[in-house]
Amino acid sequence: MILQISLDGNDIKLTLKDGRKRVDELSWNDEYTLSEKLLPNIDDLLRKNKVSKNKIEKVTTKISKTSGVTSARIVRTVAAAWKISLELYKR
Numbered sequence: 001m002i003l004q005i006s007l008d009g010n011d012i013k014l015t016l017k018d019g020r021k022r023v024d025e026l027s028w029n030d031e032y033t034l035s036e037k038l039l040p041n042i043d044d045l046l047r048k049n050k051v052s053k054n055k056i057e058k059v060t061t062k063i064s065k066t067s068g069v070t071s072a073r074i075v076r077t078v079a080a081a082w083k084i085s086l087e088l089y090k091r
Helices: 034-048 069-090
Strands: 002-008 011-018 021-029 058-063
Touching: 002 034, 002 069, 011 034, 021 034, 034 069, 058 069
Parallel strands: 002 058
Antiparallel strands: 002 011, 011 021
């Protein structure tokens, strides 16, 4: 499974994919509380679809040029942390 985090200005979209097939999406508009809402919304999307966090093999990001610097850093940091946790989990 792949989790894609898309950021377009203040529009955030989480997409859960199984290969190329889109399983589910969760989107919202947020300007100031992305850091507080991103991880809980990822948990909600996974729980709703009964997908374990261990089943997420990859987290990708899609960030538009109109997105704020801080929001882009938050999204990239979450994706990077997930990648590190996957590498540690494989050991």
